[in-house]
Amino acid sequence: xxxxxxxxxxxxxxxxxxxxxxxxxxxxxxxxxxxxxxxxxxxxxxxxxxxxxxxxxxxxxxxxxxxxxxxxxxxxxxxxxxxxxxxxxxxxxxxxxxxxxxxxxxxxxxxxxxxxxxxxxxxxxxxxxxxxxxxxxxxxxxxxxxxxxxxxxxxxxxxxxxxxxxxxxxxxxxxxxxxxxxxxxxxxxxxxxxxxxxxxxxxxxxxxxxxxxxxxxxxxxxxxxxxxxxxxxxxxxxxxxxxxxxxxxxxxxxxxxxxxxxxxxxxxxxxxxxxxxxxxxxxxxxxxxxxxxxxxxxxxxxxxxxxxxxxxxxxxxxxxxxxxxxxxxxx
Numbered sequence: 001x002x003x004x005x006x007x008x009x010x011x012x013x014x015x016x017x018x019x020x021x022x023x024x025x026x027x028x029x030x031x032x033x034x035x036x037x038x039x040x041x042x043x044x045x046x047x048x049x050x051x052x053x054x055x056x057x058x059x060x061x062x063x064x065x066x067x068x069x070x071x072x073x074x075x076x077x078x079x080x081x082x083x084x085x086x087x088x089x090x091x092x093x094x095x096x097x098x099x100x101x102x103x104x105x106x107x108x109x110x111x112x113x114x115x116x117x118x119x120x121x122x123x124x125x126x127x128x129x130x131x132x133x134x135x136x137x138x139x140x141x142x143x144x145x146x147x148x149x150x151x152x153x154x155x156x157x158x159x160x161x162x163x164x165x166x167x168x169x170x171x172x173x174x175x176x177x178x179x180x181x182x183x184x185x186x187x188x189x190x191x192x193x194x195x196x197x198x199x200x201x202x203x204x205x206x207x208x209x210x211x212x213x214x215x216x217x218x219x220x221x222x223x224x225x226x227x228x229x230x231x232x233x234x235x236x237x238x239x240x241x242x243x244x245x246x247x248x249x250x251x252x253x254x255x256x257x258x259x260x261x262x263x264x265x266x267x268x269x270x271x272x273x274x275x276x277x278x279x280x281x282x283x284x285x286x287x288x289x290x291x292x293x294x295x296x297x298x299x300x301x302x303x304x305x306x307x308x309x310x311x312x313x314x315x316x317x318x319x320x321x322x323x324x325x326x327x328x329x330x331x
Contacts, residue, residue: 002166003027005073007088009037009062011050011278012105013079015139021057022145023169029061031069038064050278054143066091075101075166077133078121081279082108082188085120093124103152103163105133107187107243108281109288114295116184116228129159132180133167134187134239136246138253145171151238152176153183175238182230186221186239189303190247191282192289193217194255196306197248199316201256202263209320213302214248220300224289227296255282262309263316286310301326 002025006017009032017030032038041047042062045055056062063069070076070092080088085106096102102125104117113120118130135150142148152167152174154160160176168174177183196217200209221244222235234240247253258280261271272283286307293300305323308314 001025001027002074003029003072004075004077004166005029005031005069006077006079007031007066007069007092008079008081008106009033009041009047009050010079010081011047011139012137013077014041014047014051014054014056015143016077016079016105017060018054018056018143019145019169019172020167021060022171023167026166028059029063029069029073030056031066032062032064035064038062051139051143054140067095070096070100073100075103075163077103077105078117079105082106082117082281083111083284085117086110089121089124096125096128098127100128101159101163102128102130103133104131104184106281107134107184107191108285109185109188109292111284111288114288114291116181116188118180118184129154129156130180131155131159131163132184132187134183134243135175136238136242138246138250140252142172147171147173149173149175149238149242151183153178153180153239155180177234177237179231179234181228182225182234183239185225185228185230186235187243188281188285189221189224189289190217190244191255191280192286192303192306193221193244193282194247194253195259195262195280195282195286195310196302198253198256198259198261199263199306199309200259200320202260203316203320204263205320210248214244217248217302218244220298220302223298224293224296224300227298228292254278254280258283268310282306283310 102121106117131154152163164174164176305319
């Protein structure tokens, strides 16, 4: 049995807590950043704000105290929005013990520093074992026990096997690898490409355009992942092409949904307001991705155009036209 603290009671954190409870054998705590939200989940056995319609088992303890959540926990599963992780680490860094495992399930890149989530964790917990969770996984489907496959990446094989066993259940199949940067960047950058795929859908440009966008998007992701120390083979797996296809085509994808609305002509602030507190990670990871690309001299034309649409008010149709007008390349 493992004692696991799930840090973040959004849709994905709640779904992972439900999945871990379904597996059985764990002592589980779910941390919510607001006391009223924690009380709502505890009393209703449902996270109506972020994951309505799914039972939160009574054996999951819910708290709004970070110190209470992490005390004695063997695994700290961090499922906060990527831009909020540093704040969380600033709070828990001084009180965690060196043997506690930090596992990130946040799919993003820090906007100003261009750091991956494991790198942010490492700044505040340099002696702790750290890993990341990736792969194609909509929260609603994981919570509903629909068959899902994910991957957990760590630098230590024994730790990877331990986490694999802790998370595997009848509905959640867990693979493992030792490519932390590749797994993290696959999960973060697919959100950027999903925004662009949504734009193609919103503009009603057809299936040919969508297929081309996804394929060339995978090329961009792979280029940057390799430049940052990731492995090309990781991009062929669950945290690469698997996560990309799901997020670019699935109806539950928030990033794709934002892109669709942009393609229809709506403005970004209005679209984000409509998310009602939920996060489309690609909106802020786009800027960070371009920062990394510049640092490593990597060409990312789709990401560049998506940034112009998001942050420079460029017309989505003009962005597509500029992509199509680029000089010819070999594949």
